[in-house]
Amino acid sequence: MSERVTLYASDILLMNLSVTIGKLKLKNPVMTASGTFGYGEEYSDFVDLNRLGAIVVKGLSLLPREGNPPPRIVETPAGMLNSIGLQNIGVENFIREKLPFLRKFDAPIIVNFFGDTIGEYEEVARKLNDVDSIHGLEMNISCPNKEASWKIFGTDPEVTFRVVQAVRKVTDLPLIAKLSPNVTDIAQMARVAEDAGADALSLINTLTGMAVDIKTRRPKLGKFTGGLSGPAIKPIALRMVWEVYKTVRIPVIGMGGIMNANDAIEFMLVGARAIAVGTANFINPLATIDILEGIETFMRENKITDIKELIGGLKCH
């Protein structure tokens, strides 16, 4: 008996799932996607947060934001549109009200944030930088730039460079730039963010879309357009992660329609060092854990002892 236990334990020991994102070490590659996992506590009824590779919280801004008028959500074929409008409680409320809970768990906390101006990005990052037990920052650049007639930051290479560089200067936390997929050349945007000093890249954010109610002739979303997520976008996300992986040297965090371990492994094969689970949380609140266990099973069945064997393991010849 004791031998069997020993064997089993060494089996586990022999299977290494840890990955590093800059100087941040994750015990496994399964993260949550910002905005789909609240501030963590919402899912703590279902998920043992200790088991997650990292928890990425809902995007924060300097001050609380109200968000967009309803309806904010509409289902589409194998996907959903959201126009939450970046509603959030603001960085200070987060630190005061939400962080103490999260801090109790043995999972790195990565804070997603954004701003209307480069200055706001800097200020939020500065505030977060000084807080204990925040392990990384993810900057969402798929949001409107007040100083450039509300054009999306992340769709202009120059602006992307400037905003990432500005944030880089004010924080020494691992900095992840989250790329917008609504661009012609995702590899270019990735290179720019890398050059500006990002430690890692995450992609994809949602693709802009809309839906119309033909009876009322109105957009189904209160704010007319929204972000498409879910299985529908997975092929696009995979392609973009692959292009970015081939272009940059910093780690890539892949997301977009990951519903199960199979999907997660696809992302790792095209080069994702870690993956984030988004819309899937809504379909199955245990999705993160199911995916983690599915990856373990896959590794065991395929005698893969180190998850790094999967990362970028795509065969193209």
Place this chain on the structure above:
Amino acid sequence: MSERVTLYASDILLMNLSVTIGKLKLKNPVMTASGTFGYGEEYSDFVDLNRLGAIVVKGLSLLPREGNPPPRIVETPAGMLNSIGLQNIGVENFIREKLPFLRKFDAPIIVNFFGDTIGEYEEVARKLNDVDSIHGLEMNISCPNKEASWKIFGTDPEVTFRVVQAVRKVTDLPLIAKLSPNVTDIAQMARVAEDAGADALSLINTLTGMAVDIKTRRPKLGKFTGGLSGPAIKPIALRMVWEVYKTVRIPVIGMGGIMNANDAIEFMLVGARAIAVGTANFINPLATIDILEGIETFMRENKITDIKELIGGLKCH
């Protein structure tokens, strides 16, 4: 009895489904999407081609093309990826072998075409321009540009302008520029194509994506990446058609995931003057006719006598 018949006939007469695309008049807005309806004859067992608003044939190049290695098709959630690789019989074989059949029907024939160079675009357009019973040209600019290290024509505004202008100069047929959705700013590309002399725009072409077989660790498509089509992309397509409609004055032909009359009407409400049915043909070979009849039913039920009431009829206040 005779009165009822008269009433019914006048009912039909009172319902106007015709739309104009430049100088081309379509008896109804239901077209086929290039590459999904072969050269028309493949579907003539199922569809009375006479009833279609227009038939858009598979994209032609100067010389026949072999296309890509298999697998060329893979299903994705609510969508499919294709990497046909623009296989086609070439413009001369088309004129000789396929056009005589199509000519017999009372539906305008729109020829989709492309080239590796601006020169090839010109040459194909010139050849098509002189042929009887071709009613319009649709230029596919979502294809690689040999003269710019195979970057996609339609992702660069300047190149788009030049190629559309070049074709414009050699043809007086109604010219439709078919836009690529893999761009940051679809409205800009639309404006450029309009400025270059296009009579109409069609969108969207497929979004670039991929899928991976985790057992073999290979891309599921022989050519690695392919174009995503089907219901999955409809929200993105609708948003793009809306943006373009608000930007240009020339007519817009909407497509991308249209499966039924509801979908078609959504596209018309956001501004599409005509719509094209693509992937839906594979799911239901009668899709074009079902959609046409569905639009008629919707108009009848909502007492809409002219389809133009729907075009751009979205309410946003």
Place this chain on the structure above:
Amino acid sequence: MSKYFRARIKENRKLNKDHNLLILTPLTPIKEPEPGQFYMIGMGREEYDPLLKRPFSPLSSSPESIQILYRIRGRGTLIMSNMGEGSVLDILGPLGNAYPMPARNHIPLVIAGGIGIASLFSLSKKLSKRAYIFYGARKRNELLLMDELKNFAKELFISTNDGSVGEKCDITDILKRFLNSQSYLSDKFLLYLCGPKPMLKAILEIIKDRKINAYVSMEENMACGIGACLGCAVKTVKGYKMVCKEGPVFPIEEIVW
């Protein structure tokens, strides 16, 4: 006792063209909901279309059996209506807040429009014989659960728009008459509302000058059901609130229409 569980369809009874009664057997122990709370129900399938779970308020729910009354409205409920005995659904819940119970001196009035009765049924039962129930629908076959409601009600008022049963009027007309005739009790009435927006707005008009308190169960499209996605916002005087977590039940004066 997990809030995420699977349940087997014991029966999926067609009540009429548009309504089914779903009887489920939970496969693991469940937490019993309060009146007003709801479940997010998924089809338990691998396919991704439709993708999201749908919210439903149980008529009753015990570890042995969950009863859901649903109206076939769109794709999700249509598919649900075709699911057979033995199929397994995956369910999240109970979720959201509950109807606050009336104080001893309150006179509860339950006002349901159409399928709104699904949410108010368990409340009516719990209020056994205390509540005046006002229940309106478009036509006879949309008035459901009548026998039970008669039992639960102190008095049951019925209307249909086509007059096929009950009075031919809006249920709000009956309510108005009732309130007028008993205006001296205004400060004792406590209203519980669930139904289509026009009904809710009409009732707001009726009660606003009378200082009558009312709770309303709101509806919004949902994704997560647990306050994580911020998708089910409803505008209130205190800013946006989440129907799934801070609701679905709100004091009516909080809602900005």
Place this chain on the structure above:
Amino acid sequence: MSKYFRARIKENRKLNKDHNLLILTPLTPIKEPEPGQFYMIGMGREEYDPLLKRPFSPLSSSPESIQILYRIRGRGTLIMSNMGEGSVLDILGPLGNAYPMPARNHIPLVIAGGIGIASLFSLSKKLSKRAYIFYGARKRNELLLMDELKNFAKELFISTNDGSVGEKCDITDILKRFLNSQSYLSDKFLLYLCGPKPMLKAILEIIKDRKINAYVSMEENMACGIGACLGCAVKTVKGYKMVCKEGPVFPIEEIVW
């Protein structure tokens, strides 16, 4: 007589863990297929996941009844296996070319690997008692339709990889022995092949020096099934050909492996 029709499931019989027999009743008159032709079968649903139809070769097909033998391979066939009696499927076909029939002096050899038998079954029947049938599978329960095949065959050779029935070897080993023992008849043999790629390649090796003619039914992912999408290309010595239209049956020497 439309090539696009609906058919009701009369029976969806589980043969074993991985295989079902589907018996369909066409709802409108249909065109009868030739051996080798196939149908594109859709789930007849409104949902878009899975999206595409799947190709299947009928065991038999008449205006009264279509029989499909299928292996549960991925999502589509898994869903199909859960569909109940009475469900209605939508079907396109018959599609593609057919196996050319042997000349009078030919000796037909039918060689099926696994579910490849589905495509060769109707041919075997039509060749009544003329064909030597070689049928290999991984294990006993993957060998199907044995009684019928025994009836149709001049002689039936069986192998399984685990030896649970027939010889424990690849079916190609038996074929090789057969051909060796009758090499004087080489120019009379006409082979019909359907099965996994390794089997087909092994057979190609065996026959290429013997000048034996062979037809092979190819498989590719399909979307339209009628030659319109150019999706089901297979490489041939004459360039890419479409499996759905120019195939699925090809002379083996045409295929570029």
